[in-house]
Amino acid sequence: MPQTKILIEIGARIKSIRKDKKLSQSDLANLCDFEKATMSRIESGQTNVTIFTLFKISNALNVHISELFKN
Amino acid sequence: MPQTKILIEIGARIKSIRKDKKLSQSDLANLCDFEKATMSRIESGQTNVTIFTLFKISNALNVHISELFKN
């Protein structure tokens, strides 16, 4: 999986919202019920996440999933 | 993969936009460079699509990817 623009952007967006809510990657990963390692890879655009995973993240962050696609 | 609400909603949204643009599933699948069978499964919420796939679809439909998450 090559790092591509959109994945990097979404990762950055997640990170930004997470920081706003004063959560660590571990915190967010726990809320989503997966490993902090997975969250790290997502935020750095290393994985081509599925909708399901994004949905879990947006729920944990209390934002609508479409928020993850804005810059 | 269980059919879940969000996947069904996204599928319906894709279908709706596709229809507006007078495209068949085959047309859209060709634009996205994958099988019409895949498009059928996506529109019916049978697969937990990745961002990449959604991105290809939104490009083919000439809409921003966040459009696919609105109802």
Added chain:
DNA sequence: ATAAAAGTTGTTTTAAATAACAATCGCAGT
């Protein structure tokens, strides 16, 4: 009614997402 187009479903293969756990790096702050 029949032919063509559109959509659905089945199967197999391959690539990659996700899970789980560990080890390491970077940088506070003490």
Added chain:
DNA sequence: ACTGCGATTGTTATTTAAAACAACTTTTAT
């Protein structure tokens, strides 16, 4: 220096998305 926390990276196993092709059903139009 050391300790702890946040983040990153590596590995292995399992699951599943995606690709490719075929067969079938449904719809549409003639």
